[in-house]
Amino acid sequence: MKSTTDIVVANADAFDAILADLRNTLPLDVTSDSNVTIDDVVSIVSIHRDAIDDRSAWWRIRREIYARFASHETVATRMLAAIPDPVRDELAMLTGQEIALIASRWGKMGDSPAPDPGVAVLVLERLVSACTRARESGLGVLLRTNQPANNFEIAFMKVDCKRRRNFQKAFDDWDDSKRYEAHQRYNYYLKQGVEDCLDRVLRDFTRRKTSRLNLNTDQRRIRKYISKRVKNYIKSPSPALGDPGDPVTMITLEFDIEYEGYVDLVFHSRPDAAEAIEFVEDTGFRLELTHWHEGMERFACDDLPLKVTLPDERKVVVEPSSDGDDFEKYIGDMLRDTMVEQRRTGAFGDLPISESCVLCVGGVHTNYFWLSDDVVDS
Structure with a gap:
């Protein structure tokens, strides 16, 4: 409009x-x-x-x-x-x-x-x-x-009364700047093809803000997620890039903290996957970890410190003055260690993998990148 x-x-x-x-x-x-x-x-x-x-x-x-x-x-x-x-x-x-x-x-x-x-x-x-x-x-x-009509507000006023009632009080407390921010977020999700943009924005703007993260707890969730994704791939091979009939050449655990907060286990079957790295925005099977993005917003936007518990139980604080690289590295290193651990315990053993299959951690919107030096044992 x-x-x-x-x-x-x-x-x-x-x-x-x-x-x-x-x-x-x-x-x-x-x-x-x-x-x-x-x-x-x-x-x-x-x-x-x-x-x-x-x-x-x-x-x-x-x-x-x-x-x-x-x-x-x-x-x-x-x-x-x-x-x-x-x-x-x-x-x-x-x-x-x-x-x-x-x-x-x-x-x-x-x-x-x-x-x-x-x-x-x-x-x-x-x-x-x-x-x-x-x-x-x-x-x-x-x-x-x-300003043009607020697309988020238009969508919000069209939902059924019972559902709108659940969020009306919080919505009424928003100032014009926050409503415009919701409008921008709604349009972003719309362009990304998110199934229920309105619900996603409402959850983003009404849930309690994250003040601390426990990567030890997140790691346990990610292990279960990886196990489920591997089983599903064995039943129905569907690489994000490559031919379903070819062996897996790279397994990537992609993540994002800047825009949303998630991990996505991505299978590649391209012969040159490790030489020509390509990240995928969304396979449709990702694990939502929105508190990662909220944590980043806490120190980057709200000027508040974020407490983080690392997988080894050490506790660190990400200060508002941080540029985000430390926070990104805490998560990236945890994901790298998780992938190495999963390989060591044989989690990928039943996959149709090639002799040169490698592991990778990174993402479209992150500076963190890791590629394994050795291959995954088939």
């Missing part, structure tokens, strides 16, 4: 308050969906001053008109521009004949939203009317770009 632009007649001192009012609750003189942007005002004034073909003059006009322009600090699609008072007065004085002449040229410009001079005249008349009211009242004219 596209952004919309309103013409607002208001005291220029209210600029910051209007920009921050994401839901447009302030009582203002508003011409909604005006279809005119601050760039359009630059074009209109340039045409009126007969400077549209003079690049130097056009840039001077643009600097003049863009004197006060800002975007919301969190919601980038929310913008506000104040038309300078001299330009306001210039537009307010336009006659019907001048409006028609400007519209004729403006409607033919490639960057104009006006599809024809008739629409351009209508848009110009609205702008001139607002400038006239502002001039007579000693007020300013502002162009307010509204």
Whole structure:
């Protein structure tokens, strides 16, 4: 959905308050969906001053008109521009004949939203009317770009009442910035093809935040997950990359902490799998470990320390000043040791593996990478 632009007649001192009012609750003189942007005002004034073909003059006009322009600090699609008072007065004085002449040229410009001079005249008349009211009242004219409809909120309001009731209280406590963040997360999951984007976002934003991690506990879950994945592969070979009829050449335990939090055991049967490493975003059989991502957000975004219990029971703290490499290494080393242990105990012994099959740990969104020096015994 596209952004919309309103013409607002208001005291220029209210600029910051209007920009921050994401839901447009302030009582203002508003011409909604005006279809005119601050760039359009630059074009209109340039045409009126007969400077549209003079690049130097056009840039001077643009600097003049863009004197006060800002975007919301969190919601980038929310913008506000104040038309300078001299330009306001210039537009307010336009006659019907001048409006028609400007519209004729403006409607033919490639960057104009006006599809024809008739629409351009209508848009110009609205702008001139607002400038006239502002001039007579000693007020300013502002162009307010509204954020597009929040896809997450639209989806949330469509779910059944019982399910919505479970999350309504938490949702009501969110400020506009958090709702916009939920909108962005929802769109990300949508692009990734996640089955229930709404449920995933609701879980992400309403569950208790992780303050500590126990990699010893996680390792036990991962062992069971690996065992189950191996058994399923034996029953029905389905490599992520390669031919199902060929032996397994590489077994990769992929992980992510930056965007979601999971591990994914990936089987490759390409002959050159170890030489041309390729990671797979999602096989559809991954183990969700969302608290890993929450843990990273704790020190990286919330400026809070994260307590981590390592597999050997040692306890460490990841400080907010950390760049995340230590945290990533704690998890990566645990996964590496788990894969080595599984090989040693024969967990991969019944797989149809090649004589050169190797183990790997890494991922699309991680700097951590490990490739075994020796082969997996078949």
